[in-house]
Amino acid sequence: MKDLWRAVAHFARLSWHVDRRRLTTGLGLLLLGCLATPALAVALKHLAEALLDDRGPAAVGCALVAALFLVAELMLGHFAHLHYFELGELEEVELQNRLLAASGGPDTLERVGTPEFADALHLVREEVVRTRSALEAALQLVAIGVQTVVTMVLLALVEPVLALLPLLAVPPVLMGNRAQDLVERAKKRSAEDSRRTRDLLRLATAPGPAGEIRLAGAGPELGRRQAESWRAASTVLNRAQWSAAALRAAGQALFAAAYGAALLITVGTALAGRIGLGDVILVITLMVQISTQMTTFLGLFGTLQGAGRTLRRLAELDTAAPAPAEAADPAAPDGATPARLAHGIRFEHVSFRYPGAARPVLEDIDLEIPAGTTLALIGENGAGKSTLVKLLCGLYRPTSGRILVDGTDLADLDAAAWRSRVAALLQDFARYELPLRQTVGLGDLRPGTEPGTDDAALADALARADAAAVAAALPQGPDQLLGKGYGDGAELSGGQWQKLGLARTLLRPAPLLLVLDEPASALDAEAEHTLFDGYGATARTRALAHGSVTVLVTHRFSTVRRAERILVLADGRVREWGTHEDLMAARGLYAELYTLQAGAYV
Numbered sequence: 309m310k311d312l313w314r315a316v317a318h319f320a321r322l323s324w325h326v327d328r329r330r331l332t333t334g335l336g337l338l339l340l341g342c343l344a345t346p347a348l349a350v351a352l353k354h355l356a357e358a359l360l361d362d363r364g365p366a367a368v369g370c371a372l373v374a375a376l377f378l379v380a381e382l383m384l385g386h387f388a389h390l391h392y393f394e395l396g397e398l399e400e401v402e403l404q405n406r407l408l409a410a411s412g413g414p415d416t417l418e419r420v421g422t423p424e425f426a427d428a429l430h431l432v433r434e435e436v437v438r439t440r441s442a443l444e445a446a447l448q449l450v451a452i453g454v455q456t457v458v459t460m461v462l463l464a465l466v467e468p469v470l471a472l473l474p475l476l477a478v479p480p481v482l483m484g485n486r487a488q489d490l491v492e493r494a495k496k497r498s499a500e501d502s503r504r505t506r507d508l509l510r511l512a513t514a515p516g517p518a519g520e521i522r523l524a525g526a527g528p529e530l531g532r533r534q535a536e537s538w539r540a541a542s543t544v545l546n547r548a549q550w551s552a553a554a555l556r557a558a559g560q561a562l563f564a565a566a567y568g569a570a571l572l573i574t575v576g577t578a579l580a581g582r583i584g585l586g587d588v589i590l591v592i593t594l595m596v597q598i599s600t601q602m603t604t605f606l607g608l609f610g611t612l613q614g615a616g617r618t619l620r621r622l623a624e625l626d627t628a629a630p631a632p633a634e635a636a637d638p639a640a641p642d643g644a645t646p647a648r649l650a651h652g653i654r655f656e657h658v659s660f661r662y663p664g665a666a667r668p669v670l671e672d673i674d675l676e677i678p679a680g681t682t683l684a685l686i687g688e689n690g691a692g693k694s695t696l697v698k699l700l701c702g703l704y705r706p707t708s709g710r711i712l713v714d715g716t717d718l719a720d721l722d723a724a725a726w727r728s729r730v731a732a733l734l735q736d737f738a739r740y741e742l743p744l745r746q747t748v749g750l751g752d753l754r755p756g757t758e759p760g761t762d763d764a765a766l767a768d769a770l771a772r773a774d775a776a777a778v779a780a781a782l783p784q785g786p787d788q789l790l791g792k793g794y795g796d797g798a799e800l801s802g803g804q805w806q807k808l809g810l811a812r813t814l815l816r817p818a819p820l821l822l823v824l825d826e827p828a829s830a831l832d833a834e835a836e837h838t839l840f841d842g843y844g845a846t847a848r849t850r851a852l853a854h855g856s857v858t859v860l861v862t863h864r865f866s867t868v869r870r871a872e873r874i875l876v877l878a879d880g881r882v883r884e885w886g887t888h889e890d891l892m893a894a895r896g897l898y899a900e901l902y903t904l905q906a907g908a909y910v
């Protein structure tokens with residue numbers, strides 16, 4: 309019930325705020341249409357009485373009035389709809405915006421990765437489109453409420469006990485409500501399997517992995533798993549639907565029994581001579597109308613309950629998972645991001661564990677990266693390199709310990725301000741299917757500027773990312789639409805997308821932190837060489853101008869050795885730390901790996 313009131317209050321408030329004239333006109337027309345229904349029953353009563361008394365002109369007049377009420381009943385709803393359908397669409401857009409904010413808005417990524425968050429997101433995404441009709445349902449509910457009160461008064465005037473009939477619609481409504489609860493709980497229980505069903509279908513039909521899936525012959529196996537998840541989800545849902553149907557049927561049987569009893573009372577009262585044929589016709593017409601009202605009521609109730617649940621789930625998205633672990637200071641961030649790094653970035657006994665994970669990924673990382681330094685991060689797959697980089701970007705918060713930026717805890721800096729000073733190309737970078745200049749231009753979103761319109765800055769970033777040739781080879785140059793998802797865009801190779809991602813990173817104005825997480829993984833050897841030559845110059849300029857720290861994650865030692873500091877991570881801990889010369893002299897893991905890789909090229 310709370311969900312229903314939440315929905316009514318939310319949509320009424322929003323519509324009032326958006327366009328109160330449309331709202332009141334729509335509601336007024338709906339009310340008139342709904343009042344025409346019992347009025348029609350009254351007109352029919354008088355028509356029957358006029359016919360019985362042989363009053364011809366009165367009968368014709370009543371017939372005309374009845375026809376008028378019928379037209380009003382049928383037509384006014386359509387005109388009302390014209391007034392509020394747009395409001396309904398605006399409300400759906402508002403919910404979509406809230407959904408976008410909820411899924412992309414959190415400052416850090418801890419909760420985005422949790423199954424609870426993914427399940428809630430899946431359900432809201434599926435449901436949000438259905439909220440379009442919620443405003444209409446809320447208005448109709450009000451109109452039907454008024455209609456029911458008028459019907460009850462008319463029935464009471466004939467025979468007081470009959471006024472109870474609309475109230476007997478309450479148990480079926482409550483049972484219908486309980487039935488819907490069963491279905492919703494089943495939906496929640498099966499959300500993970502539903503999500504897997506959808507994701508596997510998407511994987512099996514997406515163009516990207518199609519080649520690998522064909523080569524591996526994995527299609528049937530994916531199909532089998534998809535069918536398995538679908539079966540698991542639909543077993544839970546079917547069972548709930550059967551129980552819900554039984555509950556609804558029981559409620560409706562109760563109402564049908566009351567309906568039959570009311571009919572008998574009416575017949576008995578008529579036979580006793582207490583009411584005439586006109587009243588019998590009035591009561592029977594009103595009873596038919598009540599039965600339709602109840603069915604409509606149940607439908608509207610369901611729509612509004614659903615919309616209320618969507619609103620609740622949207623609110624739950626903010627609390628679906630644990631809050632970022634132990635922020636250093638729970639108070640609002642108040643530290644200002646420095647204009648220039650004077651000292652550097654310090655990891656102070658930093659440990660990190662992903663939410664729900666049994667063990668930490670990073671443990672007791674304690675080191676100082678002086679301002680202006682280029683740091684290379686190496687380690688085996690899964691050693692924690694990307695995680696460390698994401699902590700630096702402020703995408704996760706340490707579970708314990710602190711990351712200090714010029715002495716201020718990163719958790720105390722305004723998250724948006726810090727991110728605006730971070731230029732990062734992460735491993736899972738985005739492939740924006742937009743015109744090339746916008747794909748790159750998204751790297752600089754300063755207010756008041758249109759992304760990608762500064763030709764000189766764009767050309768400079770493309771050149772430094774070794775991507776000028778990518779743009780030059782496209783039929784429409786930087787204005788070329790990229791990707792095959794929309795219209796006739798140009799598809800790029802993995803390496804070309806990566807170069808554009810890098811150009812986007814390089815467009816970031818005045819970064820204090822530059823992060824490249826395996827920026828050359830899709831590049832050929834020559835492109836990699838050109839990239840790092842160009843990138844070294846960029847890092848030096850940024851270091852001089854802003855004291856920027858550059859962090860490179862790479863498995864290529866020819867690149868690593870050029871860095872001023874090298875961090876070797878193993879099992880989430882600092883295994884070695886120093887310059888290339890220090891680490892070679894130490895003859896540890898770094899020296900061993902370096903020698904091995906250098907040997908491979910001899």
Ligand SMILES: Nc1ncnc2c1ncn2[C@@H]1O[C@H](COP(=O)(O)OP(=O)(O)OP(=O)(O)O)[C@@H](O)[C@H]1O
Pocket residue numbers: 421662665669687688689690691692693694695696
């Ligand atoms: N979102 C996540 N949730 C839970 N665990 C994660 C998540 N991302 C990574 N991990 C785990 O954290 C560990 C470190 O992952 P990370 O990506 O930091 O390693 P990496 O050193 O960058 O590896 P690679 O060289 O393969 O890129 C891995 O064991 C991984 O399974």
